[in-house]
Amino acid sequence: MLSLDGISGLKIHKEITLNNEFNEMLKDFKLYKNVTSAWPATVHSINTELHEKVINMTPSNLEKNILNDQNINVAAYGVYGRFINNKKNVVDRLNYKDYGRAHNVNNFFQMYFIASLGRWGTPYIINFTKPVFYSTFYRYFVKLISLDFSNKNNLYDENTFTSYNIQSPEFDLIFNDTIFDKNLDQVIRMYHFSFSHWPVKINQNCKEVKFLKEKKTIQEEIILKCLINKIEIFFDNLKDNSIYNNSLIIIKSDHAKPNGFYDEYPNNLKINNTIYWGLGRYKPFILIKDINEKKNNIEISDKHVFLADLAITYCNFFYEDKFCNEKYNYNNLLMNENSFKKNNYEIYIPQDEYSFIDMKDFKKYIISNDVSLEESLKKLDITLN
Numbered sequence: 001m002l003s004l005d006g007i008s009g010l011k012i013h014k015e016i017t018l019n020n021e022f023n024e025m026l027k028d029f030k031l032y033k034n035v036t037s038a039w040p041a042t043v044h045s046i047n048t049e050l051h052e053k054v055i056n057m058t059p060s061n062l063e064k065n066i067l068n069d070q071n072i073n074v075a076a077y078g079v080y081g082r083f084i085n086n087k088k089n090v091v092d093r094l095n096y097k098d099y100g101r102a103h104n105v106n107n108f109f110q111m112y113f114i115a116s117l118g119r120w121g122t123p124y125i126i127n128f129t130k131p132v133f134y135s136t137f138y139r140y141f142v143k144l145i146s147l148d149f150s151n152k153n154n155l156y157d158e159n160t161f162t163s164y165n166i167q168s169p170e171f172d173l174i175f176n177d178t179i180f181d182k183n184l185d186q187v188i189r190m191y192h193f194s195f196s197h198w199p200v201k202i203n204q205n206c207k208e209v210k211f212l213k214e215k216k217t218i219q220e221e222i223i224l225k226c227l228i229n230k231i232e233i234f235f236d237n238l239k240d241n242s243i244y245n246n247s248l249i250i251i252k253s254d255h256a257k258p259n260g261f262y263d264e265y266p267n268n269l270k271i272n273n274t275i276y277w278g279l280g281r282y283k284p285f286i287l288i289k290d291i292n293e294k295k296n297n298i299e300i301s302d303k304h305v306f307l308a309d310l311a312i313t314y315c316n317f318f319y320e321d322k323f324c325n326e327k328y329n330y331n332n333l334l335m336n337e338n339s340f341k342k343n344n345y346e347i348y349i350p351q352d353e354y355s356f357i358d359m360k361d362f363k364k365y366i367i368s369n370d371v372s373l374e375e376s377l378k379k380l381d382i383t384l385n
Helices: 009-018 020-025 042-051 078-083 096-101 105-118 131-145 165-171 216-240 307-318 321-327 373-379
Strands: 002-004 030-032 073-077 187-193 249-252 286-289 299-301 344-350 362-368
Touching (some): 042 078, 073 078, 078 187
Parallel strands (some): 002 249, 030 299
Antiparallel strands (some): 249 286
16 A cells, blocks of 8 residues: 555546556556545544544554454554554654754754654654644744744745655655565555645655745646656565565555645635635545556546545455455445445535634535535535635
């Protein structure tokens, strides 16, 4: 599993259509370009990917996902580490010296802060993940020491805030830390990389920049140029270790970009006038290749699916159908989509313009996979503009 933060089905489909090399690279895969995430941020998106719904992440609840199966050799990187009870299986390469590449003193603090926030699998001195701490501390104290009084509502100012880009060099090294034992029948490796997160501060050559000069609406296309190179590295590692053919491989995102990054309708629609979370934010992508899958051309599907469908997809790969069907309710994305059932899924929608990532700022709704996300939200009388 290769999870790439903040990439939309809209943009990756466009890149596959226009870029023949990328298209050829993915010829064994199926692209689900019309995917919906239940949550507009990483942790609970992955929560639904592993559990079908947003669960209370207590140790006993986490035991129920495949990353905690004692019979499978597991290693995880990035946010996936938060869903593993056995922290020995969490790959942790970054250390404090990696935060030294900040552009200035203010960014040094911000780099440390956001890295600590994003590194769910590793306990740091202070638990930055508490929602109340996040919402109050960042909104006021961090903005204060950064001397950024330009817009108190703009929590992520492109010119002052250094994002998760410290993870970019990790991509090229991570496979050395998660060597596959070819004597094992069942192995799980899940990697979540955040250097494609917004604000985009990686150029098409995967080099960190202070900020991109290009307008927001093409910044995701720039980061995709970098990601194509990274995906090629990923595939080369799998093929060099004779893993590519005999593995289920999934490349996906957790969500897409926030308001302002899309010109295209309906991705450019705001939800309930919120500053950040528009319809486009809830539209990630899934690329999937089954074991021993060989094709001449990539398959592209417009079928409406959810990240939550991945839970039973993982389950069916490792366990008997009967067990999985009792545990999960949704659709195995490896199956013929003509056999997909109509299902109801939960989704969490921001309630007003100041909603950010606190659970209290969101309301849970139930929507169906037989209706587009736009139409579903309109039926619920949610404001789209």
